[in-house]
Amino acid sequence: MPIKIPDTLPARETLLKEGVAVMRDSDAIRQDIRPLQIALLNLMPNKIRTETQIARLIGASPLQVELTLVRIGGHQPKNTSAEHLISFYQTWEEIRERKFDGFIVTGAPVEQLAFEDVTYWDELAQIFDWTRTNVHSPFYICWGAMAAAWHFHDLPKYQLGEKAFGVFRQRNLAPASPYLSGFSDDFLIPVSRWTEVHREDVLARPALDMLVDCEKTGPSLLQDAARRSLYMFNHVEYDSFSLKEEFERDRSQDIPIAVPHNYFPGDDPARPPLNRWRSHAHLLFGNWINQVYQSTPYALDEIGRSPTRAA
Structure with a gap:
């Protein structure tokens, strides 16, 4: 089944050109099934770019998914027009009474700040707590994952001497995990961050399972099985x-930055990069959506209130 997004969302044309199945409102109404309700809390500055990336991966699922775009209410992004936000986004306050099968929280360009120094930390902490009762399965990405892991598990982050930047080989530590079904023993994932979490801190927290690790950049994917939560750093x-x-943005701003590791052919920025992680990105999101579908209550209002179906 295709993904259901607003007919005029800019991502729609991009997805259609790429062959991603996108559903119109009128078509969704005719189907006698309950679409999965997935929300995206988009903290990235270029909201259109990020919403397209996430919609691309969700839209590849064979299940019908309805995507709701969410933003922090007290924060005004500098790189997205107010018109786009008004047209396509809701604040958390506007959707806080709803229940969602899945809830994705993106990264944000604030990772070098202490969590409590982020201007919207108080609202984000409320959202994290809200997911405990209103979301069946949260999926946290990059800084969003570090922030949630700190909030729920006191997992600290550490400043790096230089940016972890490039495409790094990952180790599959849990091939039997349903989230890693179909994954290779090792695979590549893009990394772009100034902070990291440490293996010993993860291992000291029994509620967290380390599913994917990287020798050079540390833990990559964690799960909190009891809460059906994924943390992708x-x-x-x-x-x-x-x-x-x-890379080009940082260089133009005279920010010291190395050529992204293992990204450009021959490490030559003049050559077009090769995407060597696309298949595993689709696998991870597809596996997550499948697990959500198998375990979420049929009645949305039962989320957070009743035992769920076994995955």
Whole structure:
């Protein structure tokens, strides 16, 4: 089944050109099934770019998914027009009475700040707590994952001497996990961050399972099985040119930045990068959506109130 998004959302044309199945409102109404309700709390500055990346991965699922775009109410992004936000986004206050099968929280360019120094931390902490009762399965990405892991598990982050930047080989530590079904023993994922979490801190927290690790950049994917929560510390959702654009942006601003590791052929920024993580990005999101579908209550209002079906 295709993904259901607003007919005029800019991501729609991009997804259609890529062959992603997108459903119109009128078609969704005719289908006698309950679509999965998945919300995206988009903390990235370029909201259109990020919503397209996430919609691309969700839209590849064979299940019907309705995507709700959410933003922090007290924060005004600088790189997205007010018109776009008004047209397509709801604040958390506007959707807080709803229940969702899945809830995705993106990264944000605030990772070098202490969590409590982020201007919207208080609202974000409320949202994290709200997911305990209103969301069946949360999926946290990059800084969003570090923030949630700190909030729920006191898992600290550590400043890096230089940015972890490039495409790094990952180790599959849990091939029997349903979230890693079909994954290779090792695979590549884009990394772009100034902070990290440490293995010993993860291992000291029994509620967290380390599913994927990287020798060079540390833990990559954790799960809190009891809460059906995933913590992805890297940017598996990135498209082919995301790292290239970050590299060129930092250089234009005289920010010291190395050529992204293992990204450009021959480490030559003049050559087009090769996307070698696309298949595993689709696998991870597809596996997550499948697990959500198998375990979420049929009645949305039962989320957070009753035992769920076994996955």
